[in-house]
Amino acid sequence: MSNYRRSYVPGGVFFLTIVTYRRIPLFSDVENIFRLRKAIAKMRTEKPFDITAAVVLPDHLHFIWSLPPDDSNYSSASLSV
DSSP states (O other), X not given: OOOOOOOOOTTOEEEEEEEOGGXXXXXXXXXXXXXXXXXXXXXXXXXOOEEEEXXXXXXXXXXXEEOOTTOOOGGGSOOOO
16 A cells, blocks of 8 residues: 655645556546536635646646645545546
C-alpha cells in the first residue's frame, strides 16, 4: 500500500495534477470542459477555495488551489466530473 505524505497547512496553496482514466482525452471535447466548469462551480459552493491557476489539457488537469485560512484539508474538495 502506498504511503502518501500530505501537507496539511491551514490556508495553504497546493499544486494538483488530475489525470483522466487511462489518459482518455476527455477534455478534447468542449462539452466536457463545460461539464468540468459546472462541477467545479458546484464543488466550490460546498467547499470554498480559490483557483489561483488552472491548465486543462486533453487528458489531464493542473490546478493551483488556495484554501481558506481555517481549512487545511484540500483532499476533501474532490472533483466529481
